[in-house]
Amino acid sequence: MPQLDLATLHEAIAAAVPDRECLVWRDRRxxxxxxxxxxxxxxxxLRSHGLGVRPEGRDPARPWESPHDHLALYLHNGPEYLEGLLGAHKARVAPFNVNYRYVDGELRDLLRNARPRAVLFHARFADVIARVAGKLPEPPLLLQVADDSGEALAPGALDYESALAAASPEPLDGVHPSPDDLHILYTGGTTGLPKGVLWRIGDLIDGPLGLRGPDGAPVTDLAAAAGRASTYDGRVxxxxxxxxGAGTWSALGAWCAGGCVVFPDRVDGLDxxxxxxxxxRERVTRIPLVGDAFARPLADALxxxxxxLSALRTMINSAAAVDPGVARRLLARIPGARIVDVLGSSEAGFQVTRRGTGSRPFTPAPGAAVLSADRTRRLEPGEDEPGWLAxxxxIPLGYLGDPERTAATxxxxxGRRMVVAGDRARLLPDGTVEVLGRNSTVINTGGEKVFAEEVEGVLRGLPGVIDALVVGRPSERWGSEIxxxxxxxxxxxxxxxxxxxxARLARYKIPKAFVRTxxxxxxxxxxxxxAAARALADPSSG
Known part of the structure; x- marks a missing residue:
């Protein structure tokens, strides 16, 4: 099936609606x-510094390899981040995300794995870039974005705005972006060391970015996509x-549909x-949430x-749960909006969805399935076996530079290629899915398996509890206690x-101890x- 690519699609929408707002932050429109x-x-x-893609392209037999040069995005939210993503694709360079909380060693390990030929970074990170970039096997091109930190230009770096001002605003001759071009998304490292997930941009558009027609099928015609975008009034x-991923996919999904991306004034934390x-002020129509960490402060502020917020139509929640009580508080103040829960991962995109404020089961997204415990077959509705969400x-091709993990995931x-990212689930008789939790958070206690997310959901719903995480701690009696x-x-x-x-949990699931912070x-x-929760639960583990 033919697919679209981000660079060509954005250009086509821009030709259709050149004067419509595309990006808003503070006083920049x-x-x-x-x-x-x-x-x-x-x-x-990027091209003038030799960055691009190898002529021979990707080797299908080695899906963990990238034929592209890579651009690291080491930035807080803002226009330059999205410009970096899109500009990289126009140059046929693969962009990837960098966690700005990493310390020197973590950043060095990530960059050694990703092998960037260029780094686009905010000035506030100039010192750490100066320390780390010079120790890489091949020092990358450095593009520094001015911010309010007042930091001077890092040694050897180019000022981003000056570099853009000296470059041509015309399309690149002889450079033809493709749906096969790669987009790299590094996992957050919450389930192990960060891994670079290799997405074909065509699959990313069909999947997590959600470019689909009224019938739910992927949009493959460029003219049709641009035509639909010209009538879209979404502001995200x-x-x-x-x-x-949640932030990037929300922004790029808005652009693929023809919408405007808006950033709050503060971008170094949630206000x-x-x-x-x-x-x-901006009459936004959609807001992505990331669990109670976003939803509860918003409910308090409302x-x-x-x-x-009468223009707001949808709040898309992903990556963490929203307590039903918090969801009801939000909707009470925004009666015209709805909350949609989506569960997914960097490796799988969105797998299941749920609307409303309760704890009802999820509806599988196109392509989703529950596999048997041994991961050899698809379960049928009603088979009472805890399996694997797939x-x-x-879906992506694999993990950058890691054939073993690629083969395992x-x-x-x-006869169908599938990704199993690590979530356990049960397929119910009506075809809906009960999500049990991440396999990495399962606690084996006294011979029983307890999914931390289930216990956390109960605790977060109790009066006087704002947030809760559940971990295992070594125990002579239980092996591991909750x-x-x-x-x-x-x-x-x-x-x-x-x-x-x-009142809601079997006895063996009830925590043996409670730590407050x-x-x-x-x-x-x-x-x-x-990691923080384990350190508090078991200080001796550090």
Whole structure:
């Protein structure tokens, strides 16, 4: 089936609606024409420094390899991040995300694995780039984006705006982006060392970016895609960091549909009042959430302030759960909106979805399946076997430079290529899916398996509990005992928590101990920080 690529699609939409807003941040309001010209300039900069793709292209027999030069994006949210993504694709360079929280050693390991030929970074990161980049096997081209840090230009770096101003705004001659071009998404490292997931941009558009027609089928005709985009009025406010999939996919999905991407004024952390003020001012129609770490502060801010969110139609939640009570608080203040839960991963895209505020099962997305415990066959509805959530269709090729993990994660089942990212699930008689939790968070206690997410969901719904993570701690009696780490430090007493859990959980699932803290339990992308939780639950483990 033919597919589209990001660079060509964006150019076609820009030709159809050149003067419509494409990107808004603070006082910067950029049209589709302006974004197109700036990303062409960046593509010229990259190509003039020798970056591109090898003529022989990708070897299908080695899906873990990349034929592209790579561009590292070491930035907070902002226009330059999206310009970097799009400009790279116009130059046939593969972009990849860098977690800006990494310390020197972590950043060095990531860059050695990714082998960037260029790094686009905010000035506030100039010192660490200067320390790390020079120790790489091949020092990359450095493009520094000015920010409010006041940092001087790093040694050997080019000023981003000056480099763009000196480049041509015309399309590149002889460079033809392809749906086969790669887009690299590094995992957050919450389930092990970060891994570079290799997506064909055509599969990314068909899958996580959600470019589909009214019948649910992928849009493959460029003229049809541009025509539909010319009538789309969506405005998506992206608060989650673009350095993680939820943020990037929300932004690029908006662009593929012809929408405008809006950033809140503050981009180095969540400021709920600022985000809501931006949403009201810009009349946004969609806001992505990342679990309670985003939803709860937004609910608090809505209840103490007056924000006109009448234009908001959808809140898409991914990567972490929203407590049903918090969801009801949001919808009470935004009655015209709906919340859609999606479950997925960097490796699989979105696998299952759920609408509403309850804890009902999920509906499988196209291509999703539940595999048997031994991962050899697809389960049929009603087979009462905890299996593995899997995804076929538009999925990645593999992990950069890692044939072993590629073979272990990307399987062929019943003649169909599928990815198994690590979520356990049960296929119910009506074809819906009960998601049990990440296999990496399963706790074996006294011969029983407990999914941490199930216990966390119960705890987060209790009065006086803002957040909860559940981990295992070594125990002579149980092998591993369940420990709940709760926010805030003034959470209810142990006996009250156990009594409340007993009404909804089997006895063996109830935590043996409770640890309270006022420290955050979430990473900047809203995902659970299990490393922090384990350190609090078992200080001797550090």
């Amino acid at each position: 950029m049209t589709w024409r302006e974004v197109t010209e700036r990303t062409r300039r960046l593509a010229h900069v 406010l992206v608060g989650p960091p673009l350095m993680h 709920a009042d600022d985000l809501l003020a931006t949403a009201a 209840e103490r302030g007056d924000h006109d 995804k076929g269709g538009a 990307f399987l062929t089942v019943d 420990v709940a780490v709760l926010r805030p430090a003034g959470a209810p007493a142990d006996a009250d928590l156990r009594d409340a859990c007993a 006022d420290d955050p339990l979430r990473l900047p992308n809203g995902k659970a920080d299990y």
